[in-house]
Amino acid sequence: MEKESVDINGEKLVFFIQRKNVKNINLRVNLDKKVTISIPMKMEIEIAKEFVKKKAEWIKKQQNYYELFTEEKENITFENGETVYLLGKQYKMKIIPYSKNDIIIKGKYFEIYIKEKFIENKKYIRKEYDKWLKEYAENMLTDVVSKYQTVLEKYSIKMPEIEIRQMKNRWGSCLPSNNKVSFNLNLIKTPICCIEYVVLHELSHFKYPNHSKNFYNFVTVFMPDWNIRKKILDEEFMGVV
Numbered sequence: 001m002e003k004e005s006v007d008i009n010g011e012k013l014v015f016f017i018q019r020k021n022v023k024n025i026n027l028r029v030n031l032d033k034k035v036t037i038s039i040p041m042k043m044e045i046e047i048a049k050e051f052v053k054k055k056a057e058w059i060k061k062q063q064n065y066y067e068l069f070t071e072e073k074e075n076i077t078f079e080n081g082e083t084v085y086l087l088g089k090q091y092k093m094k095i096i097p098y099s100k101n102d103i104i105i106k107g108k109y110f111e112i113y114i115k116e117k118f119i120e121n122k123k124y125i126r127k128e129y130d131k132w133l134k135e136y137a138e139n140m141l142t143d144v145v146s147k148y149q150t151v152l153e154k155y156s157i158k159m160p161e162i163e164i165r166q167m168k169n170r171w172g173s174c175l176p177s178n179n180k181v182s183f184n185l186n187l188i189k190t191p192i193c194c195i196e197y198v199v200l201h202e203l204s205h206f207k208y209p210n211h212s213k214n215f216y217n218f219v220t221v222f223m224p225d226w227n228i229r230k231k232i233l234d235e236e237f238m239g240v241v
Contacts, residue, residue, distance in 0.1 A: 001016045001017065001018055001036075002016065002017040002019075002045075003015075003016055003017075004016075004017060004045060004048070004049060006049050006052050008053065008060075013035070013052065013056060013059065013060075014035065015036065015037060016034065016035065016037075017036075017038075017039060017045070017048055018036060018037070018039070019038075019039060019040070019041050019043075020038045020039070020041070021040075022038055022039070022040055023040060024040075025037055025039050025040075025043075025048065026038040027051070027052075027055055027059075029059055029062040029063060030168070030169040033063040034169070035052070035059055035063075037051065062234075076093075076126070076129070077122065078093070078095060078112075078122050078125045078126060078129070079093070079095075080093060080094055080095055081093065084110040085189040086105070086110070086136075086188065086189060087140075087188065087189070087191060087192055087195075088190055088191030088192070091105065091108060091109055091110035092108055092110065093109075093110050093112065094109050094110070094111045094112065095112045095114060095119065095125065096111055096112065096113050097113075097114060097115075097116040097119045098113035098114065098115065098116070099115070099116075100113070100115060101113060101115055103129070103132045112125060112128070112129065114128065133185065134164055136188060137164045137185055137187070138162070140188060140195070141162060141183055141187075141188070141195070141199065142162055144192075144195055144196055144199045145159070145160070145181065145199050145203070146159065148196070148199055148200050148203055149203060151222060152204075152206075152207075152222070155207050156207075157203055157206045157207060158179060158206075160179045160180055160181045160203070160206075161179060161181070162180075162181055162183070163180060164182075164183055164185050165182060165184070166184065166186075167182070167184040167185075167186075170184065171183065171187050171198045171233065172184065172187070172198045172199075172201065172202045173202065174202040174203075174205035174209070176206050176209055179206075181199075181202045181203065183198065183202075190232075190233060193229050193232070194229050194230075194232055194233050196229070197223060197226050197229035197233070198233075200219060200222060200226070201219060201226075204218050204219050
């Protein structure tokens with residue numbers, strides 16, 4: 001991967017180049033704000049730089065948004081009234097002392113019930129929240145994967161092992177050799193239509209382990225509006241897939 005930079009109004013915009021067997025330039029801004037472009041094997045660097053310059057405003061907008069996303073959706077301090085995101089919806093957090101731990105979604109509220117002796121222990125509350133969120137994500141994603149695997153079964157795509165974990169640079173990944181798919185835990189904070197897109201995207205890699213035209217044609221057969229769903233991830237959340 002080649003590291004390059006361009007000057008934008010006196011500021012250096014760093015980006016990384018991957019040379020691939022592609023016809024067009026493809027641009028991606030990762031969750032960590034890293035900028036990557038894929039270019040044809042023999043394309044001159046200056047052409048790539050000009051492309052990045054033209055996209056500089058959009059790149060900056062995406063980087064600023066991802067920084068905001070991290071602040072709003074990642075750094076929860078567990079105070080009453082904080083915003084919690086789940087399946088693309090916003091909820092107001094309520095932390096309630098109770099005889100046992102539990103989490104309930106009630107109307108516009110995300111209610112966290114915590115044993116009274118731990119009500120001021122933010123570390124303990126976070127642990128309970130993280131445990132609940134991962135279990136919720138596992139159940140939801142297992143259902144969605146099962147749904148699309150059933151559709152794709154005739155293409156010899158088997159039900160894979162599912163892993164949920166924190167991922168910095170992508171929504172999901174596929175490891176065909178191990179029959180395994182991994183998903184970013186934060187995916188559960190996006191709308192269900194986006195979750196379905198990421199699931200289909202990763203399952204389709206069992207047939208086409210690349211991002212070729214055949215791959216996208218295959219995805220389009222089962223989800224004609226996949227590009228709209230991806231746009232929601234790119235513009236409203238932290239799309240990287």
